[in-house]
Amino acid sequence: MNYRTRIVSSLSDIGQAAWDELVAAQANTNPFLSFAFLDALHEAGCASPETGWQPQYLTLWHGGRLEAALPLYVKSHSYGEYVFDWAWADAYRRNGLEYYPKLLSAIPFTPVTGSRLLARNPDAEGALIDALCELQAQNGLSSTHILFPPERQARALQEAGFMLRTGVQFHWINQGYRDFDDFLATLDRKKRKNIRAERRKVQEAGISFRHLHGAQVSKADWRFFKRCYDRTYAAHYSTPYLNLDFFLRIGASMPQNVLLIMAERENKPIACSLVIHDQNSLYGRYWGAVEEVPCLHFETAYYQPLEFCITKKIRCFEGGAQGEHKMARGFLPQKTWSAHWLAHPAFAEAIEHFLEHESGGIDAYIDELEERNPFKSGADTSG
Known part of the structure; x- marks a missing residue:
């Protein structure tokens, strides 16, 4: 041809x-x-x-x-x-x-x-x-x-x-787990104990979570996420690559692939993470917080998305670039x-x-x- x-x-x-x-x-x-x-x-x-x-x-x-x-x-x-x-x-x-x-x-x-x-x-x-x-x-x-x-x-x-x-990257594979506890049961005792302790700290801090799917994400939600995203880059002395216009565009044009996980205390947002997904895979992208809460990063950026994968029967969670710490949470190289x-x-x-x-x-x-x-x-x- x-x-x-x-x-x-x-x-x-x-x-x-x-x-x-x-x-x-x-x-x-x-x-x-x-x-x-x-x-x-x-x-x-x-x-x-x-x-x-x-x-x-x-x-x-x-x-x-x-x-x-x-x-x-x-x-x-x-x-x-x-x-x-x-x-x-x-x-x-x-x-x-x-x-x-x-x-x-x-x-x-x-x-x-x-x-x-x-x-x-x-x-x-x-x-x-x-x-x-x-x-x-x-x-x-x-x-x-x-x-x-x-x-x-x-x-x-x-x-x-x-x-x-x-x-090398670190990916989590869904082995058909019934729920988060079923996944935890496959980890060695020390890892399982540490994860439960991390999740308990967040719960005891009075943090609750909302999962906002695509069209549910308001402009105010995107503004808060951008604020968190910018703070993460600032903490690493870096300049963010993405602007609010970009996030608003993907929220409007590909809502079926967008999930914003919002962490709240007393109905006030304090942190959030953005993941992108399809039917087979979920991709961890960005996270940020306006308050420092012990273990909140792990809960918002890892454990909440893992529960989403298990519920939706999503096969793979790609955790993004680098990060050996992900192995302790069930991600493999x-x-x-x-x-x-x-x-x-x-x-x-x-x-x-x-x-x-x-x-x-x-x-x-x-x-x-x-x-x-x-x-x-x-x-x-x-x-």
Whole structure:
């Protein structure tokens, strides 16, 4: 099949129906790949040329039909990616070379594995990779980075000359638990005791919770959440990536995927967390509080979402980037992938050697983590 290649700087040039139809055809999809989520990031100005995220989506067409696409950005920095290449950029700088701008395929500010090579069939996927390699050869940029693809797509990119990098996240798997106590019963005694103690502290502090689904979230609720979100970033001396306009947009355009968990004392909100979900997976995203209450973070960002997963029979809870502390709460290590291509031969060779060494360290780290499995011996923890 002959495809027409087109670089798209605005999703509106593709249209929601065409984009979401292509996304729905993928084996590894999630709400973050939807038109609603990506368009909200762009239109709210969070991922835009002004913030260093210039959309340059690579698309393949046959007639008037979208056959394949790669979410792609020209980046002028490495913020908001969760696969860190700052040292690579610094090495370029110290040798008088420009690392930025670079090409990046990712969902901005979202370390969630999902299809990056969006294609209707293997032929279209192969043509998309070929088009990406041709684009790399023509654009004169330092490098291309594909973040959080599924392993199969990472391997396909490796065959096309990309170098692979691995990382670790922590995911909770629902083994068909009847309720939260049924889940707790599978943990070893110390972990089970600690979780019960943490939950009891929150209860004794007089905290109650409301689960607000999509359309139930008012503008005032979003304003309070944004206040909490900003406080979390300020506590880490960071600048928040997302604005109120973005949150209002996803609340209106994808309410079926939005859950806001509100913590209250005497009917006054004091903390909240935002999770995104579909029928199969729940994704922990953001949390914040305006009061310091012992263990409130664990209850709002972990235990309340876990209860939601059990009630709704959601299979997996992805806890986000990093965080060994999640293991004590039933989350287990999972390997993540990224693929990298660098134009400069000497730097490509040096980074290839670095990644080989790093990969061995990641494998050893996962083995070490698995030895600290929080579940009782004999408990089924398979996904």
